[in-house]
Amino acid sequence: MTDTAAFLDEARAILGERGLTTDADLLDPWLTDWRGRFTGRALALASPAATEQVADLVKLCARHGVPIVPQGGNSGMCGGATPDASGEAIILSLRRMDKVRHFDKSARQIVCEAGLVLQTLHEVAGAQGMRFPLTLGGKGSATVGGLIATNAGGTQVLRHGSMRAQVLGLEGVMADGAVFDGLTVLKKDNRGFDLKQLLIGSEGTLGIVTAATLRLLPALGDRRVVWAGLPSLAAARRLLTHCQDEAGDALEGFEVMAQPTLDDVIRHLPDARQPLAGRHAWHALIELVADDADAQSLGERTEAMLAGALERGLLDDAVIAANEAQAEGFWLLRDSIAAAEREKGPAVQHDISVPVEKMPEFVDFAVPRIERDWPGTEALAFGHLGDGNVHFHVIAPDGVEPMDWMTGDGKAISAQVYRMVSEWDGSISAEHGIGQLKRDELAQLSDPARLAIMRQVKRALDPNNILNPGKLVPLAPDAPIQ
Amino acid sequence: MTDTAAFLDEARAILGERGLTTDADLLDPWLTDWRGRFTGRALALASPAATEQVADLVKLCARHGVPIVPQGGNSGMCGGATPDASGEAIILSLRRMDKVRHFDKSARQIVCEAGLVLQTLHEVAGAQGMRFPLTLGGKGSATVGGLIATNAGGTQVLRHGSMRAQVLGLEGVMADGAVFDGLTVLKKDNRGFDLKQLLIGSEGTLGIVTAATLRLLPALGDRRVVWAGLPSLAAARRLLTHCQDEAGDALEGFEVMAQPTLDDVIRHLPDARQPLAGRHAWHALIELVADDADAQSLGERTEAMLAGALERGLLDDAVIAANEAQAEGFWLLRDSIAAAEREKGPAVQHDISVPVEKMPEFVDFAVPRIERDWPGTEALAFGHLGDGNVHFHVIAPDGVEPMDWMTGDGKAISAQVYRMVSEWDGSISAEHGIGQLKRDELAQLSDPARLAIMRQVKRALDPNNILNPGKLVPLAPDAPIQ
Structure with missing residues (x-):
């Protein structure tokens, strides 16, 4: 082990007084993930103010063998930013590095540092008549660096892709302290491997994202939000294809939930009511958007799309939100599922995906299977049908202690769900990542060839395993916990 | 060195008689690249018929230390598929593996093997009312595997991105013979590093692409092709931004050329004439497209876009092709630049890119600089302005021997062009790759941090350097030729 006092002195020399603390009161909030599932200890909280400081600090850590846990908004779902219990690591917070370095409206690009909070990014873009096409529940704390390190998803992936698709350029610090400078955007560049792809989604295990060039889009001119009632999830899948054919790139969201889930939400929200008069096995929330150039024809296109769907028997009933308030109301129903479900008791939650076309069949298979195998439970699936990504939650029988x-x-149910998903060629983590939560499941369920490549890349780029050790990559084949 | 006879016997046992040849007549055509710039020798030509044969062959090569040069259509621009002079390597042709494994119109996906020729892919997609949104000059020979290994570009990158953006899933064989099976498409999957990104654009140095899942789009409903005259390249850049704002996703192409280049083309083509009455410093060829759903309004939108541009003084003159024949005629002018230029004598050609917004300034700087430093030469820049990618050609003074x-x-001129591009934060290879042609330039001009990461990844995934050795990755820092 390193000489801790000497290490801290050198670190303080790099970061300055504001940049380093070992004060328990200041450290504590960052030792536990926001859902309270993981808690660790740390030597110090390092808060560099610039990329050069990150690079110097990483070099220092490499010399002393001090592990580094990079942290953004600490709002991850899988404990990827929480240190282990040893107390040997430092937390490297990127939150002080939150500058917008450059805004280029005509090139539709923003260059910003890793600590910029997503909501601030939305505001900065909005003030210039632009938008950043990715959003999610944690936007008030999630940072650009964390979104990149976890390749975050959200509700706009159907149209715009996940975080990977928004990253045009990237700056990061590698395990030896070298700065990878890939911020300059070249729309075409075939000088070998696309190295930025390695850092995106690597959860801080291959390098530390310090800044990024992100793509922007023109602000929205208008939107139409539709609520549709459907006889089955397979029908929802057919409707999705119809909407994609008819609306093309205007289709920005397609979310589904079953009638019992909607009933729970209606009970949970005091003033809410069912959007449609009748009851339907499944419900779809569909959003179409247009920028200013296309805003005029959006209403017509939405109506034509729905008329075609009715004619072809693709839906039972549908309503277009009459105004923005009603549109917000529709989305509130979708966004309240998790809260409504919490009232029903403890649950296990699974962020899973299968190939889009298999999703209806998978849900029709998995829901009754779980409820049969585990009497008294209630399984529900909802979410991003268009992405093949559902949130599959299983609620405990009445009276069970959390x-x-x-x-x-x-x-045991989670293990079964992950096994089923793997058998269906799906992913045990659609958008939340692996972190420490699912690392051992990854080791058990992943294709050995994939695991081998991941290990080779990790060992090559971080030979001393100082970058977020214990997260994501199950390094030792026979002993998943290292 | 290996026991060659034993190696060939074992290889024949894996591949069968049809799958292996050492016959000089059959080998010869594949020992030289199609432009005739590179020639090598090889032990044998291996033509596996299935992924398992590729895997077994790679294991055999690993055991015997026999280098492998993967080859698709042999239509690359940088010698990436041509073996070296030692004669120790085998050529691994993927051309026999040309099956379409699966076509899913509703999911807009095709799963095909690496040897499928691009033109055949276009035909297969077209027969089902779909299209594959990437095309280029070598489409009659270029294969899916080669397009992926080189991350090919083409004329539709502006709207649809390069090959990387078309690859939804990938199957490949790694240096130890392990099969990476990533064909299943999950729109959302956050189980660690996106490993397929490593193989895309790696020119066969990290693994051998054997099959891919590619995205398809609905066939086009209609297009509008515009010819515009402009006072400067900076004006063309402003016009591009205007078109992007107005036409949005309908904008599929934006190519530029200078008046002298157009004059050369007109002289070269017997029946061609200038699209516009007057002379203009620069010309732009603009294409807007729509699928069936949007075809009706395309004409109106094109006219509105041009009217707005005229009003804002963004162009001097413009004409919309009156019919498909005239549209083809406009594109013929663009596609004949290379042929017209060949009549003017020997030239050096550079496939370069700089950030899109810097391109006008770069061309205005580089053209006179080269013509001043090298009296009697003529420098011309043309191509994909929207991608920041121009083809920068320099024609020799009259009477110089090729x-x-x-x-x-x-x-010497090429060296100067690459230095200038690097100083402008650009790329010495926008779309053609590195291969053996530009490997030493990459070693000299690339950021050391990038080179280090490339080397680490190459050594990790191919520790014995049997996959396309000598291509792309300058392995030895001090001795670029290994």
Whole structure:
């Protein structure tokens, strides 16, 4: 082990007084993930103010063998930014590095530092008549660096892709302290491997993202939000294809939920009511958008799309939100599912995906299977049908103690869900990542060839395993916990 | 060195008689690249019929230390598929593996093997009312595997991106013979590094692409092709921004050429004439497209876009092709630049890019600089302004012998062009790759941090350097030729 006092002195010399603290009161909030599932300890909280400081600090850590846990908004879902219990690591917060370095409206690009908060990014873009086409629940704390490191998803992936698709350029610090400078955007550049792709989604295990060039789009001119009632999830899948054919790039969202889930939400929200008069096995929330150039024809196109769907028997009933308030109301129903479900008792949640075309079949298979194997549970699937990504939640039987559930049947159910997903060629992590939460499941369920490549790349770029050790990559084949 | 006879026997046992040849008549055509710039020798030509045969062959090569040069249509521009002079390597042709494994119109995906020729892919997609949104001059020979290995570009990158953007899933064989099976498409999958990105654009140095899942789009409903006259390249850049704002995703092409270049083309083509009455410093060829759903309004939108541009003084004159024949005629002018230029004598050609917004300034700087430093030469820039990618050609002074030019001043001019591009934060290879042609330039001009990462990744995934050795990655820092 390193000489801690000497290490901290040198670190303080690099970062200045504001840049380093070992004060327990200041450290504590960052030692536990926001959902309270993981807690660790750390030597110090380092808060560099510039890329050069990050580089110098990484070199220092490499010399002393001090592990580094990079952290953005600490709002991840899988414990990827929480240190382990050893207390040997430092937390490297990027939050002080939150500058917008450059804004180019005509090139539709923004260059910003890793600590910029997503909501601030939305505001900066909006003030210039532009928008950043990715959003999610944690936008008030999630940072650009964390979004990149986890390749974050959200509700606009159907149209715009996940974070990977928004990153045009990237700056990062590698395990030896070298700065990878890839901020300059070249629309075409075939000088070998696209190295920025390695850092995106690597959860800080291959390098530390310090800045990025992100793509922007013109601000929206208008939107139409539709609520549709459907006889089955397979029908929803057919409707999705119809909407993609008819609306093309205007289709920005396509979310689904079953009738019982909607009933729970209506009970949960005091003033809410069912958007449609009748009851339907499944419901779809569909959003079409247009920029200013296309805003005029959006209403017509939405109506034509729905008329065609009715004619072809693709839906039972549908309504277009009459105004923005009603549109917001429709989205509130979707966004309240998690809260409504919490009232029903403890649950285990799974962020899973299967190939889009298999999703209806998978849900029709998995929901009754779980409810049969685990009597008294209630399984529900909802979310981003268009992405093949559903949130598959299983609610405990009445009266079960939360702790008993989480460590007993709930855990066994999760293992079963992940096995089923893997058998269906799906992913045990659609948008939340692996972190420490799912690393051992990844080791058990992943294709050995994939695991081997991941290990080779990790060992090549971080030979001393100082970058977020213990996260994402199951390094030792036979002993997943290292 | 290996026991060659034993190696060939074992290889024949894996591949069968049809799958292996050492016959000089059959080997010869594949020992030289199609432009005739590079020639090598090889132990044998291996033509596996299935992924398992590729895997077994790679394992055999690994055991015997026999280098592998993967080859598709042999229509690359940088010698990336041509073996070296040692004769120790085998050529691994993927051309026999040309099956369409699966076509899913509703999911807009095709799964095909690496040897499928691009033109056949276009035909297969077209027969189902779909299209594959990437095309280029070598489409009659270029294969899917080669397009992926080189991350090919073409004329539709502005709207649809390069090959990387078309690859949804990928199957490949790694240096140890392990099969990476990533064909299943998950729109969202955050289980760690996106490994397929490593193989795309790696020119066969990290793995051998054997199959891919590619995205398809609905066939085009209609297009409008515009010819515009402009006072400067900076004006063309402003016009591009205007077109992007007005036409949005309908804008599929934006190519530029200077008046003298157009004059050369008109002289070269017997029946061609200037699209516009007057003379203009620069000309732009603009294409807007629409699928069936949007075809009706395309004409109106094109006219509105041009009216707005005229009103804002963004162009001097413009004409919309009156019919498909005239549209083809406009494109013929663009596609004949290279042929027209060949009549003017030997030239050196550079496939370069700089950030889109800097391109006008770069061309205005580089053209006179080269013509001043090298009296009697003529420099011309044309191509994909929207991608920041121009083809920058320099024609030799009258009477210079081609061989003298290529090995003397031409070579020195290329070195100067690549230095200038690097100083402007650009790329010495926008779309053609590195291969053996530009490997040493890459070693000299690339950022050391990038080179280090490339080397680390190459050594990790191909520790014995049997996959396309000597291409792309300058492995030895001090001795670029290994």
